[in-house]
Amino acid sequence: MINGNKSNSVDSGGEPASTDTSVATQQSSIECGDESETMTAINADGVDDTAGVLLDERVQAQIGQQLTSFYRELVNQPIPQNFMDLLARLDRQEDGK
Amino acid sequence: MIKPVNDTFQTALVAAIPNLRAFAISLCGNVQTANDLVQETMLKAWANRHRFEEGSNFKAWLFTILRNSYFSDFRRGKREVRDEDGVAAASLSSLPEQPGHMDMIDFQRSLAKLSEDQKEALILVGAEGFSYEEAAEICNCAVGTIKSRVNRARARLVELMGVGSVEDFGPERVARAVHSKMS
Numbered sequence: 001m002i003n004g005n006k007s008n009s010v011d012s013g014g015e016p017a018s019t020d021t022s023v024a025t026q027q028s029s030i031e032c033g034d035e036s037e038t039m040t041a042i043n044a045d046g047v048d049d050t051a052g053v054l055l056d057e058r059v060q061a062q063i064g065q066q067l068t069s070f071y072r073e074l075v076n077q078p079i080p081q082n083f084m085d086l087l088a089r090l091d092r093q094e095d096g097k
Numbered sequence: 098m099i100k101p102v103n104d105t106f107q108t109a110l111v112a113a114i115p116n117l118r119a120f121a122i123s124l125c126g127n128v129q130t131a132n133d134l135v136q137e138t139m140l141k142a143w144a145n146r147h148r149f150e151e152g153s154n155f156k157a158w159l160f161t162i163l164r165n166s167y168f169s170d171f172r173r174g175k176r177e178v179r180d181e182d183g184v185a186a187a188s189l190s191s192l193p194e195q196p197g198h199m200d201m202i203d204f205q206r207s208l209a210k211l212s213e214d215q216k217e218a219l220i221l222v223g224a225e226g227f228s229y230e231e232a233a234e235i236c237n238c239a240v241g242t243i244k245s246r247v248n249r250a251r252a253r254l255v256e257l258m259g260v261g262s263v264e265d266f267g268p269e270r271v272a273r274a275v276h277s278k279m280s
Contacts, residue, residue: 056255063254064223066204071224073201074119083114086136087107090143 106146110139113159116225120160123220124167126209134171138163154231161235164217172213207257211250218246219254 117138121131141162142149149158208216214236221232222243229247233240 059255066200067223070201070204071119074122075115079114080132
């Protein structure tokens, strides 16, 4: 836990040293893999410190969910008309042979 | 005489277009380039339709053509118009506002920062639902390689979407992201 008191100094954005520390800590927690907690050492006004501590599994689940909804949105986009024109052209080529 | 076969082929090709586009947009991060890539894939698939082995996985075959085109012609070539945060994000932005929409754009930005190898593996397995074995065949690499790429992609996304994003977005944005993760 490196959040807490220290993080109060981050909100002005003027403390690059703290930011570096928090990033380094995040990376080491990822390497631990199975360790249950991933820390979020960033704080800002109005966010409770306890919100900074997330379960790694929960983050993974969230990312999995965002990945699928991101991809689903792309899959559900309408097919551009020129794709269908291209197919029709292929078809005609075939007929012309 | 071979017309019915072609009709079947074409029907299957049309059915695969939405997924090919989603994969292409995920890879390129640019809708226009992705559309070009999919059209080229369709042309190549059509030209090589006699080489498709009946009974094998048609979608995997198409994805293989697409990713090979991407890595040979599109990624390094002059056709590349890389704009990681711009065009594709804009296409998402143009969709009606909906809950979680900003999360989607944040997600796309993070995805764009993954290496090509990791991004490709993650999309094929995590989003498109190919097995590790199918993904390995599509990418022409070992199954273990795909597994480690997917794992590294996930770890990197955690990093990018968690604490790492402070570099890009500043404390306020992170506070919001943390909030949304907690809600």
